[in-house]
Amino acid sequence: MTDKKPKSVFKQGAISSEFIGESIAKHQTKTSIGAHNIFLGQVRADVIDGKAVAAIEYTAYEDMANQKFSEIREATFDKFELTCMHIYHSLGIVKAGEICLFVFVSSPRRKVVFEALEYIVEEIKAHVPVFGKEIFEDDSHQWKVNN
Amino acid sequence: MTDKKPKSVFKQGAISSEFIGESIAKHQTKTSIGAHNIFLGQVRADVIDGKAVAAIEYTAYEDMANQKFSEIREATFDKFELTCMHIYHSLGIVKAGEICLFVFVSSPRRKVVFEALEYIVEEIKAHVPVFGKEIFEDDSHQWKVNN
Amino acid sequence: MRITIKYFGLIAEVTQCEEETIQFSGHLISEVLEILHSKYTELKNKNFQVAQNQELVFLETRVTGQELALLPPFAGG
Amino acid sequence: MRITIKYFGLIAEVTQCEEETIQFSGHLISEVLEILHSKYTELKNKNFQVAQNQELVFLETRVTGQELALLPPFAGG
Numbered sequence: 001m002t003d004k005k006p007k008s009v010f011k012q013g014a015i016s017s018e019f020i021g022e023s024i025a026k027h028q029t030k031t032s033i034g035a036h037n038i039f040l041g042q043v044r045a046d047v048i049d050g051k052a053v054a055a056i057e058y059t060a061y062e063d064m065a066n067q068k069f070s071e072i073r074e075a076t077f078d079k080f081e082l083t084c085m086h087i088y089h090s091l092g093i094v095k096a097g098e099i100c101l102f103v104f105v106s107s108p109r110r111k112v113v114f115e116a117l118e119y120i121v122e123e124i125k126a127h128v129p130v131f132g133k134e135i136f137e138d139d140s141h142q143w144k145v146n147n
Numbered sequence: 148m149t150d151k152k153p154k155s156v157f158k159q160g161a162i163s164s165e166f167i168g169e170s171i172a173k174h175q176t177k178t179s180i181g182a183h184n185i186f187l188g189q190v191r192a193d194v195i196d197g198k199a200v201a202a203i204e205y206t207a208y209e210d211m212a213n214q215k216f217s218e219i220r221e222a223t224f225d226k227f228e229l230t231c232m233h234i235y236h237s238l239g240i241v242k243a244g245e246i247c248l249f250v251f252v253s254s255p256r257r258k259v260v261f262e263a264l265e266y267i268v269e270e271i272k273a274h275v276p277v278f279g280k281e282i283f284e285d286d287s288h289q290w291k292v293n294n
Numbered sequence: 295m296r297i298t299i300k301y302f303g304l305i306a307e308v309t310q311c312e313e314e315t316i317q318f319s320g321h322l323i324s325e326v327l328e329i330l331h332s333k334y335t336e337l338k339n340k341n342f343q344v345a346q347n348q349e350l351v352f353l354e355t356r357v358t359g360q361e362l363a364l365l366p367p368f369a370g371g
Numbered sequence: 372m373r374i375t376i377k378y379f380g381l382i383a384e385v386t387q388c389e390e391e392t393i394q395f396s397g398h399l400i401s402e403v404l405e406i407l408h409s410k411y412t413e414l415k416n417k418n419f420q421v422a423q424n425q426e427l428v429f430l431e432t433r434v435t436g437q438e439l440a441l442l443p444p445f446a447g448g
Contacts, residue, residue, distance in 0.1 A: 017168045024187065024246075029244060038186075039185075040171065040185070041257070042182065042253075044179060110188070129447075131445070206303060208348075272368065293368055
């Protein structure tokens with residue numbers, strides 16, 4: 001019961017908690033699953049030089065990014081025995097406290113979901129051309145860099 | 148902004164996807180958080196000798212279990228720099244496809260949530276006196292054992 | 295002394311009860327188990343741990359008179 | 372040949388445009404960058420990678436005439 005068809009990864013704006021709840025609900029008919037693991041990236045209100053980040057505006061080289069997401073998907077299914085895998089990333093404005101990345105993996109057994117989830121998140125951070133403009137409360141900005 | 152007060156860990160019946168969604172929503176005011184990691188245990192419809200598991204009935208030595216959950220909580224906050232941590236476990240009947248364990252950790256940065264979540268789940272599996280009666284479609288049963 | 299013993303899961307299936315109080319004049323956990331093994335012969339074939347005062351104990355641990363529990367393999371999560 | 376170049380994030384701030392087409396008569400990525408560095412002098416101080424046909428390439432890679440992109444550090448997730 002793998003689920004390898006390409007998905008639309010990008011969503012305009014923040015990813016809502018309702019959307020995440022509904023994604024979980026959709027997996028309750030898949031009764032071979034014993035373990036889910038979910039990573040959520042949330043925009044932090046970091047304070048830099050006395051100014052707090054109010055939002056991040058995400059842009060992407062979308063064609064290349066979708067290609068990379070697809071490669072990460074294939075590589076993950078090859079490496080780990082997963083039942084399902086879903087990735088969603090925001091584009092546009094995501095306010096501090098809102099969710100910009102949702103990665104969801106499911107498997108019959110737990111060990112594999114921990115390894116697979118961390119692998120996917122690190123691959124996304126390293127290889128997907130997404131750019132983040134950290135917008136401060138006074139409308140000034142700086143460009144975010146993954147570490 | 149640690150959150151160390153004891154919580155009621157056990158919930159009667161399955162843990163709903165709406166409850167999980169609402170838990171996520173409650174963390175969107177905590178703008179120091181950059182990463183959440185969620186583990187969900189789901190009851191599998193394993194087929195054993197031709198019969199599928201229809202549900203698991205969970206019981207626990209509740210006083211000792213709550214004591215162990217509390218010790219795991221303390222140890223986790225000591226080992227990992229977490230902003231929040233929540234654990235919920237079902238008691239009573241949980242049908243195949245429904246969720247029986249919900250562990251939720253949050254931190255400013257991602258590395259720590261992966262390590263902390265796996266640590267917590269393994270500690271729960273190993274040290275918390277919870278017992279599972281796997282009930283088959285024909286009402287026969289066997290006792291589940293963690294591996 | 296009187297001690298309360300709790301049974302869980304498949305152990306409670308063997309004992310047919312979830313809790314009982316017994317009169318005990320020995321010292322060690324192993325001696326309590328001898329009493330229980332003769333009362334419930336099927337217990338010998340079962341895998342379980344013993345908790346006293348909500349902590350796992352050994353056969354050689356002294357009985358303090360507090361609550362004991364016979365715990366089959368854990369299955370949480 | 373004519374090649375299309377896309378700019379993203381802080382690179383697009385320097386170039387003040389997100390995409391342009393230039394006339395190019397050389398062979399290597401490094402030669403394209405020489406043209407861009409002279410057009411946008413501030414580029415020299417910026418950190419970026421170059422993608423051709425949606426794959427990262429090196430300075431010595433041959434230009435195939437397809438789409439190029441200048442990518443500042445990634446910040447996904």
